[in-house]
Amino acid sequence: MDGQNLQFITNPKAYLEKNAIVCYTGEAAQKSDVNRISGNTLAVTQEFNTTVEFDLVRNRIGYIDLKILGGTGTYGGTGRRGRAIVGNYIPYLGQKDNAPSSTNFGRINLSQVTTNYVFTFTFTGCNFVVTREGGSVYVYHEPTAGVWTGSVASRYSGATILHERIGPAYDARTNSGFGCLVRASGTRWIAYVQTPNGIKMSKDRLSETVIDI
Numbered sequence: 001m002d003g004q005n006l007q008f009i010t011n012p013k014a015y016l017e018k019n020a021i022v023c024y025t026g027e028a029a030q031k032s033d034v035n036r037i038s039g040n041t042l043a044v045t046q047e048f049n050t051t052v053e054f055d056l057v058r059n060r061i062g063y064i065d066l067k068i069l070g071g072t073g074t075y076g077g078t079g080r081r082g083r084a085i086v087g088n089y090i091p092y093l094g095q096k097d098n099a100p101s102s103t104n105f106g107r108i109n110l111s112q113v114t115t116n117y118v119f120t121f122t123f124t125g126c127n128f129v130v131t132r133e134g135g136s137v138y139v140y141h142e143p144t145a146g147v148w149t150g151s152v153a154s155r156y157s158g159a160t161i162l163h164e165r166i167g168p169a170y171d172a173r174t175n176s177g178f179g180c181l182v183r184a185s186g187t188r189w190i191a192y193v194q195t196p197n198g199i200k201m202s203k204d205r206l207s208e209t210v211i212d213i
Contacts, residue, residue: 004056004064005085012117012182013192017203020196021056021178023066024121027094033068034091044091046107051115053084063199066119087117090141092126100148102131102140102156110181110189111136111213118181118189127167128179128191130211131159137213139181139191166209168195187213 008015024030027044034044037052053069072086091106108118110130120128120141129140129152138159144167148155152164168177179193189211194201 004058005083008056009085016192016194016201017206018201020063020194020199020201021066022063022122023119023178027092030092030121037068037071044093046091046093046105048089048091051086051088053086054119055084061199085117087115087119088113090118090120090139092121092141092143095143095145097145097147100145100155102159105143106141107138109136110139110211116183120179123168123177123179125170125175127165128163129156129161129165130163131156131161133159137162137211139211163209163211166191166193168193181211189213
């Protein structure tokens, strides 16, 4: 919409340096979109493996809204001009302070992804955690909490931890951000994470981490 998708596709890093993105602010909206695409009313599960189309739209406040439009081919039927962003999505399964285990975190098997982009729910204290399990690389949306005890490895039984924490630079004034994965080459991905100053972004507030699969 209004050229935002094409700008992102053309140069994801440059786009992320300039535009603060929000991908859902409530679980109900995420569930509604996932259910609509899945054709059911079930709870959101750990993995949502469907290839979907995303749309970036600047809202009246000034930040960019990222939403799942639907399955592939949806964009053309909406009357929108331009092109959709085709990618995958890591669900957010809510805060799990009483059961901090990877079985309760949304994830994606990055080794099986055929698109070039992976998005996830807005980070509000959360982080990406990257593991190797049974020969595949998984990326989790971990709802990290300060009250948790034990090591990161203790939450990922049987997995090899490749990256313990990829997330915003949280501090006393910053409790949210945005993260996405962009394919750099066939087996190399870049995890980009925004730590915006309110709704403003700059180069120094974007981090990148290489993930090899």
